[in-house]
Amino acid sequence: MSLYSENKSNPYVFIERIGGGGFGEVYKGHELLSFEDKMVAIKVxxxxxxxxxxxxxxxxxxxxHS
Incomplete structure (x- = not known):
């Protein structure tokens, strides 16, 4: 699942859902515009x-967390 094609300001590829609750869901993802091979946690x-x-x-x- 990729949000990159839907929203150019949000260039992430969602790899898998890793958790969630009433507040939202958290996904393991990959940042496409990073110069490194950077894995990220994405909260929706x-x-x-x-x-x-x-x-x-x-x-x-x-x-x-930052």
Missing amino acids: LNPKELDEESLSRFSREIRI
């Missing part, structure tokens, strides 16, 4: 769960 948020609080939690999660 559940749009039904997007409110101010969940976006704030997601922002904190990004800062923690």
Whole structure:
């Protein structure tokens, strides 16, 4: 599954689903535009769960993992 063909600003190939819950799903993926052979974790948020609080939690999660 690739989002690259659907959205040029999101150049990832999804390899397999590795987890998920009410907040969203996490996939093992490959970054196509990386100069390295870079594997990544891609979190796809559940749009039904997007409110101010969940976006704030997601922002904190990004800062923690980066």
